Amino acid sequence: MPRSDKSRSALHELIHKLDARCRARAAGLPDEARPPDSWAAVLFRVNKQLFLTPLEQIAEVLELPAEVTRVPGTKHWLLGVANNRGTLLPIYDFAALIDGAKPKPRRQSKDSERGRDAVRRRERVLVVRQEEMPCGLLVSEAIGMRYIKNGDRVNEVSDALGPARPYVDASYLLDASPLPVVRLGRMMGDPLFNAAA
Numbered sequence: 001m002p003r004s005d006k007s008r009s010a011l012h013e014l015i016h017k018l019d020a021r022c023r024a025r026a027a028g029l030p031d032e033a034r035p036p037d038s039w040a041a042v043l044f045r046v047n048k049q050l051f052l053t054p055l056e057q058i059a060e061v062l063e064l065p066a067e068v069t070r071v072p073g074t075k076h077w078l079l080g081v082a083n084n085r086g087t088l089l090p091i092y093d094f095a096a097l098i099d100g101a102k103p104k105p106r107r108q109s110k111d112s113e114r115g116r117d118a119v120r121r122r123e124r125v126l127v128v129r130q131e132e133m134p135c136g137l138l139v140s141e142a143i144g145m146r147y148i149k150n151g152d153r154v155n156e157v158s159d160a161l162g163p164a165r166p167y168v169d170a171s172y173l174l175d176a177s178p179l180p181v182v183r184l185g186r187m188m189g190d191p192l193f194n195a196a197a
Contacts, residue, residue: 043143046094052181059127061142091136098164128184154178
């Protein structure tokens with residue numbers, strides 16, 4: 001049945017209203033136009049430490065999958081593998097990788113579930129682009145994308161980064177604070193982090 005001109009104009013009006021609402025809600029998102037002399041980074045937190053990593057190293061950001069299968073005979077920082085749209089994705093605990101601590105238990109008693117649930121809602125898995133196979137890094141929070149000015153480079157890097165220090169070339173100022181830029185691809189390619197026990 002052909003549409004009347006009246007129903008078409010109503011449809012077009014609805015589409016324009018939806019477009020306007022979407023644009024208004026997107027006001028808090030980063031601007032698509034990259035500022036000159038800058039690069040795109042993902043800002044994330046591991047425990048209390050903030051990090052930057054180049055956006056091109058991240059394939060996607062996921063919530064921690066509900067089912068992560070532990071792999072026997074592996075180091076404690078490999079949480080296990082998960083199915084990510086038909087592909088097996090090994091998931092590493094970033095905090096355990098860089099500070100050597102055992103990962104926090106994934107299952108808690110009923111009394112502590114509320115506090116852990118709030119923490120888990122912020123946890124994210126950064127899927128790192130790699131030639132052979134992607135891998136996921138569990139981080140405390142993925143804050144978002146930021147444009148970083150090339151002129152804000154600070155060559156001094158804190159020694160407090162511990163085992164993550166060799167994978168940080170420099171820091172960049174963000175909101176007047178120097179944040180380390182970690183090269184995730186280089187870190188995950190290091191034989192030191194081989195998951196086999």
